Amino acid sequence: MSTLIFGHKNPDTDTITAAITLAEFEKQDGNTDVEAVALGTPNAETKFALDFFKLNPLRVVKTVANETEHVDLVDHNEAQQSVDDRADVTIDKVIDHHRVANFQTEAPLYMRVEPLGSANSVIYKMFKEKGYTISPLIASLMASGLISDTLLLKSPTTTDQDRAMFADLQKIADVDLKDYGMKMLKAGTNLAARSDQDIIDGDAKSFTMGGKTVRIDQVNTVDLNDIYDRQDAIVAAMQAEKDAEGYDLFVVIATDIMNSNSTAFALGEKDKLEDAFGKKFDANDRLDLPGVVSRKKQVVPVLTDSFEK
Amino acid sequence: MSTLIFGHKNPDTDTITAAITLAEFEKQDGNTDVEAVALGTPNAETKFALDFFKLNPLRVVKTVANETEHVDLVDHNEAQQSVDDRADVTIDKVIDHHRVANFQTEAPLYMRVEPLGSANSVIYKMFKEKGYTISPLIASLMASGLISDTLLLKSPTTTDQDRAMFADLQKIADVDLKDYGMKMLKAGTNLAARSDQDIIDGDAKSFTMGGKTVRIDQVNTVDLNDIYDRQDAIVAAMQAEKDAEGYDLFVVIATDIMNSNSTAFALGEKDKLEDAFGKKFDANDRLDLPGVVSRKKQVVPVLTDSFEK
Numbered sequence: 248m249s250t251l252i253f254g255h256k257n258p259d260t261d262t263i264t265a266a267i268t269l270a271e272f273e274k275q276d277g278n279t280d281v282e283a284v285a286l287g288t289p290n291a292e293t294k295f296a297l298d299f300f301k302l303n304p305l306r307v308v309k310t311v312a313n314e315t316e317h318v319d320l321v322d323h324n325e326a327q328q329s330v331d332d333r334a335d336v337t338i339d340k341v342i343d344h345h346r347v348a349n350f351q352t353e354a355p356l357y358m359r360v361e362p363l364g365s366a367n368s369v370i371y372k373m374f375k376e377k378g379y380t381i382s383p384l385i386a387s388l389m390a391s392g393l394i395s396d397t398l399l400l401k402s403p404t405t406t407d408q409d410r411a412m413f414a415d416l417q418k419i420a421d422v423d424l425k426d427y428g429m430k431m432l433k434a435g436t437n438l439a440a441r442s443d444q445d446i447i448d449g450d451a452k453s454f455t456m457g458g459k460t461v462r463i464d465q466v467n468t469v470d471l472n473d474i475y476d477r478q479d480a481i482v483a484a485m486q487a488e489k490d491a492e493g494y495d496l497f498v499v500i501a502t503d504i505m506n507s508n509s510t511a512f513a514l515g516e517k518d519k520l521e522d523a524f525g526k527k528f529d530a531n532d533r534l535d536l537p538g539v540v541s542r543k544k545q546v547v548p549v550l551t552d553s554f555e556k
Numbered sequence: 557m558s559t560l561i562f563g564h565k566n567p568d569t570d571t572i573t574a575a576i577t578l579a580e581f582e583k584q585d586g587n588t589d590v591e592a593v594a595l596g597t598p599n600a601e602t603k604f605a606l607d608f609f610k611l612n613p614l615r616v617v618k619t620v621a622n623e624t625e626h627v628d629l630v631d632h633n634e635a636q637q638s639v640d641d642r643a644d645v646t647i648d649k650v651i652d653h654h655r656v657a658n659f660q661t662e663a664p665l666y667m668r669v670e671p672l673g674s675a676n677s678v679i680y681k682m683f684k685e686k687g688y689t690i691s692p693l694i695a696s697l698m699a700s701g702l703i704s705d706t707l708l709l710k711s712p713t714t715t716d717q718d719r720a721m722f723a724d725l726q727k728i729a730d731v732d733l734k735d736y737g738m739k740m741l742k743a744g745t746n747l748a749a750r751s752d753q754d755i756i757d758g759d760a761k762s763f764t765m766g767g768k769t770v771r772i773d774q775v776n777t778v779d780l781n782d783i784y785d786r787q788d789a790i791v792a793a794m795q796a797e798k799d800a801e802g803y804d805l806f807v808v809i810a811t812d813i814m815n816s817n818s819t820a821f822a823l824g825e826k827d828k829l830e831d832a833f834g835k836k837f838d839a840n841d842r843l844d845l846p847g848v849v850s851r852k853k854q855v856v857p858v859l860t861d862s863f864e865k
Binding site for chain 2: 344345346347348349350351352353354355356357358359360361362376404543544547548551552
């Protein structure tokens with residue numbers, strides 16, 4: 248039985264590439280019986296990255312206990328973002344760069360969480376500490392995860408360690424990472440090709456805040472007007488999903504990756520969001536969030552505070 | 557405001573020394589404004605270690621939010637084992653070697669948990685990875701934590717990494733670590749000098765298992781008869797504390813550190829303990845646990861299973 252390595256539901260580029268790069272780390276570490284898998288199909292940005300490097304999408308699994316007893320998690324730790332039957336297997340390893348919540352084990356494990364720009368940033372450090380080989384392909388995949396999560400090092404989640412890593416990876420990789428990275432990010436912003444449902448669900452994560460269920464989706468664009476033009480349809484889709492799933496608050500954050508600004512739509516306990524940012528929804532029912540690009544660093548902590556105070 | 561670094565309640569030698577060695581790591585890492593503190597006074601074994609190296613006990617704190625906004629945790633992560641007002645401060649760092657449970661943050665942090673013999677084993681790796689200096693004193697303190705938690709490398713929690721670390725620390729330290737270690741362990745087994753209450757509480761930790769509150773204490777001895785002779789008084793003290801605190805199960809494990817065996821006394825849901833080990837309490841109301849020396853590895857996982865199935 249292979250140890251399965253996977254990231255979060257609604258996989259993004261960092262989650263998919265981190266599963267691949269951690270699997271490579273494990274192999275060099277002597278654990279040859281590992282397989283990188285995914286909890287969903289790649290989004291448009293990730294598909295661009297995989298196609299660029301001529302890689303097939305990872306095998307998609309919905310459950311894991313039917314085929315293994317051991318798993319490694321990358322890029323997440325919260326139960327509701329993970330595989331549904333996680334409680335039925337043993338978590339040997341967690342490599343992540345998010346807050347820790349809704350996570351528990353029966354026995355000691357290897358868990359490494361660092362406040363860096365990407366899960367791949369942590370894996371990169373593990374390679375360096377052990378002196379393992381980073382091939383041009385692995386370097387490019389690590390960079391893809393970092394570029395995706397930090398919007399090409401522009402997000403406030405970017406650390407000096409991330410910038411140093413990016414420079415090092417550029418020396419190894421066979422491609423111009425900045426040029427490739429901008430193309431990869433733009434590939435993820437072709438909203439015309441995406442349904443309303445895909446937009447509100449494509450990068451959504453669930454959180455528990457003060458006992459309430461909060462769903463936060465983020466969608467990247469190069470022009471916020473592409474989102475404004477579809478606001479009514481998007482909000483209608485949000486309402487249907489909120490009714491079906493029973494979220495207490497559903498937020499969709501549209502992020503302008505060129506200008507590093509965001510706008511939020513929300514349904515449910517919108518006052519919590521207003522309280523978190525100290526401002527009100529405007530006449531168009533939009534909450535303007537200048538300078539906000541990081542859900543993890545700029546939204547989740549203040550919103551958690553707002554729910555728990 | 558200094559960042560406070562501390563281990564768990566009812567501090568043991570690994571918890572106290574890990575706070576000191578992590579503080580040294582932080583200073584070499586450029587974070588000079590840190591202070592190692594403790595959530596209680598040193599036990600007899602730890603006092604022996606501190607006296608041996610002419611160190612004063614750490615300052616004891618009952619709360620932290622009154623003096624700082626930032627803390628680093630060593631050797632624990634579960635809320636009920638930590639400082640009471642932990643929710644009021646930001647956890648910047650966790651260095652541990654236990655299971656992860658009852659732990660959550662609002663924002664990303666640095667969390668490093670490894671299945672090694674001691675918290676100091678993880679800190680040792682951090683020093684080595686960064687190339688920081690391990691002085692003879694710091695080496696001796698790291699070894700003290702490892703010796704305490706692994707009963708001089710005899711516990712099944714001992715890994716190859718721990719053994720290699722011990723050999724490396726012996727090259728740095730000014731003392732014969734095996735000889736010193738045996739003396740330190742024996743200093744912790746002078747039960748004649750300890751009250752019944754101190755024996756049942758000295759190394760006790762609380763756990764949540766299947767929604768129930770489980771209290772597990774461990775006491776080291778060089779002769780189990782020293783415990784058997786006081787069984788009635790010890791069980792009476794357990795009963796009083798169980799009534800006062802409302803534990804669903806209270807277990808005291810007495811461990812013979814010379815022969816690597818244990819015996820348990822218990823009150824409350826004793827059937828869960830019997831189920832966990834597949835055997836019954838004997839006519840003297842003792843559960844014989846041959847080969848069991850590690851609460852973490854040999855008791856908590858099977859008992860959790862027993863409560864949660």
